Amino acid sequence: MATASPSARPRAGAPTLRVNGVDHLAYVTWKPRATVEFYTQALGMPLVHAITANGWVTEDYPDFVHFFFDAGAGNRIAFFYYFGLPEESAPSDLMHRSRHVAFHVDTELELHAWREWLKASGIRVTRPLAHELIESIYFDDPNGIQLEITRPLRAMSDIDARDAELTVRALADVAESPRPSVESLWRRKAELIRKSTEGAGL
Numbered sequence: 001m002a003t004a005s006p007s008a009r010p011r012a013g014a015p016t017l018r019v020n021g022v023d024h025l026a027y028v029t030w031k032p033r034a035t036v037e038f039y040t041q042a043l044g045m046p047l048v049h050a051i052t053a054n055g056w057v058t059e060d061y062p063d064f065v066h067f068f069f070d071a072g073a074g075n076r077i078a079f080f081y082y083f084g085l086p087e088e089s090a091p092s093d094l095m096h097r098s099r100h101v102a103f104h105v106d107t108e109l110e111l112h113a114w115r116e117w118l119k120a121s122g123i124r125v126t127r128p129l130a131h132e133l134i135e136s137i138y139f140d141d142p143n144g145i146q147l148e149i150t151r152p153l154r155a156m157s158d159i160d161a162r163d164a165e166l167t168v169r170a171l172a173d174v175a176e177s178p179r180p181s182v183e184s185l186w187r188r189k190a191e192l193i194r195k196s197t198e199g200a201g202l
Contacts, residue, residue, distance in 0.1 A: 024068060024076035025101055027145055030087040032065070034142035035079055042121050043103075045069035048076065077101060079143075090144055100146035102136065111137060111151045133160070166192050 029035045039045045050067040062085055068078040091099070105111055111128060115137050118125040125139040136150040170188035174180045 021073070022075050024078045026066070026078045026080065027143065028088075029079040029081055029143045031142050032067075032079070032081050036067075038142050039069045039077070042118065042123060043069075045071055045077070071103060073104075096144065096146055100138070100148055102148035102150050105149055105151050107151060108135070111135060111149060114149050166196075 036047060040047055046069065048068050048070045050065060052065050054063050055061040056064070063083045065081045066078060067081075068076045071077050090096070105114065115125055115128065118137075118139055123139050125137050128135050128137055130153065133153055133156060134150045135153055136148045138146060138148050140146055166189050167185070170185050170192055173188050174184045177184065
């Protein structure tokens with residue numbers, strides 16, 4: 001098994017550069033009218049910018065429109081419409097549920113108010129689902145993109161960051177093994193915890 005594991009912390013001497021949040025997430029749409037109506041009317045996100053171009057960077061890049069919605073707090077969600085391209089087939093259910101966008105609200109009251117609004121708008125939405133530090137509702141946009149509205153159940157702490165570091169170090173090790181499994185991850189994580197406590201003299 002691999003012994004070198006990635007660190008979740010910046011390396012010593014790394015530059016102090018940091019990104020400042022998400023500027024925008026970009027997706028492709030073949031339904032621009034429905035997409036604009038959904039994001040402006042159902043989600044209340046203003047349409048704030050659009051780029052129209054004949055190709056891009058390379059000569060064979062298709063002509064497109066790239067349009068942006070304001071998702072709040074300086075964040076945007078954007079869509080490409082490509083002229084002349086056929087619509088792609090839908091992703092598998094697993095990939096559909098994995099590749100999603102989560103929007104933040106602060107309170108349980110806001111989360112439930114959003115659910116009632118979406119239901120009243122004719123949008124299928126799940127019941128609130130709690131998982132670890134957040135509670136969320138899920139629904140799809142007109143392009144089949146899964147969206148989530150989520151609220152925190154508690155603030156993330158240093159303990160959460162330490163646990164995440166151990167989990168991902170264990171994952172990096174077992175993912176390179178012949179038969180990775182969640183059980184082997186748990187065993188590897190236990191080894192890392194034992195080593196860290198022994199090293200600390202606990």
